[in-house]
Amino acid sequence: GDGVDPAISDRSLHLEQKTLPELRAMLDRGEVSSEQLTRFYLARIGALDDQGPTINAMLDLAPGAIARARMLDRHRYESGHGPLYGIPFVVKDNVDVKGLPTSGGSMVLSHAYPKDSAHMVQRLEQAGAILLGKTNMTEFAASYGEPGYSSRGGITRNPWRLDRSVLGSSSGSAAAVAAGFAPFSIGTDTEGSVRGPAHAAGLVAMRPTLGRVSRDGIIPLAMSFDTPAPMTRTVQGNAWVLAAMAGRDEHDDATWFNERAPLKGLDPVPAPENPTPLQGLRVGVIENRQAGNAEIEAHFAHALKRLKALGATPVRATLERHYLDLWPTAVGPVHQAEFQPQLERYLRQFDQDQPHTLKEIMRRCEALNQHAGNHPPVTPRRIRGMQYRLDERFEGSPEYLEVVSRRLPELREHLAQFMANNHLDALVFPTEACPAPPLTDGKHNDYECTTREPFALGYIASATGFPELTMPMGMTSAGVPVNLSLLGGERQEAVLYRMGLAFMQDVADDKTLSLPAMAPLTDPGRASATLDRRSP
């Protein structure tokens, strides 16, 4: 390559802090080019991911990103481009990208090259987005007590506090956006794998209605719940990304409704003149949930006041008890039954020398560990977890069929009824009852979590397939962000975005709140180190 462009050596641009809408405006005004942006992010990854704070957010980088950016720059002033044109992004390593392995973080799949890119990756690329690389993740997307760890990538660190977890399993996708490695990322969420990391990293994320976005080309965990989800720092940017990803795909039947009920109302909204833009919207405040942390409760109480000041009507809502404890009766049995057969169906696409069964994956994991001596790359707990999946295969069992054909539809039906009866546009609750936990089990005097299931309410969106928007509502005194969730009715993403836009705007205007408005790791010494290092 050539020398660093003067435009990006100008630290006053603070590209690592720019949100997607800000970058869109800068690109449109010609203040920065896509090539400059791409070089900047690659250099920043080079300086901060494997050295310095060792965020460990990234696995493989995509070759050709700079050439693609240069090509897009040549056509940038032509008409008809959408908001993602020329914008770099990163994607979780359980998503197929042609030319890179889909390893799911596992060393045993580090040479598993997919035949093609996932449908939604193709859609993002058609929209002009530039893939920088794949992100680290909890291996195979399920944690067995070690969120954010993979044998290929090691442990992902939380950019807000390096001794904290960024949760999982979309750990690298969250850390990358928070650390300023890309303005947006794609994660996947089965039972909270995007919402948890968004909470831990202070990001906006939408778990869309199941079927809004195709699951084609993604390592399955449990297809009854799996969905890709966009992660950003703003609500507007998030809506842009979801709109580009969403659509019907003949390879995923769940996407059938996208032509009949497309995403609506996600266009840029002019600055609200109206001080009460949420007038007429009713939010159900779940009364009978488990609290786990005093600071989160204080931020939540404040968030409700703000929603009210914006015109929304908070109403007390008491959920039927079993909605508060969906794992054992609804989510768990499906999760156990679906993983092995769905994974093995996915693995069929790979060449002969790749593993095609869960048993073979386990065998190779064990072989790896034997050669590694004292530091097994695959934790024994994970191998036990896979063994459990092998022992409990019951995709055809009466219990599983009962849950998928009766229980899950009932949960959907009853929740829709509950929201309709109470005229609720959304349910509102803290995304997690506890802040991002310490990375190790060591003593941490500044960590409080008094519930065993901080994510209990997250299973509602998984079990029903209804959309959930999560966004920052404050910072704890320990310096990690905490998020607010809005759970909407089926296909009601637009209403959630409307509320989220007003809420985040209001929060940004409130100078008394210390909010994760900027990417962490922005100290100027590090930024310059970033710029001095050359990218490929």
Ligand SMILES: NC(=O)CC[C@H](N)C(=O)O
């Ligand atoms: N993929 C998922 O949604 C699983 C989430 C869960 N918290 C885990 O890390 O195991």
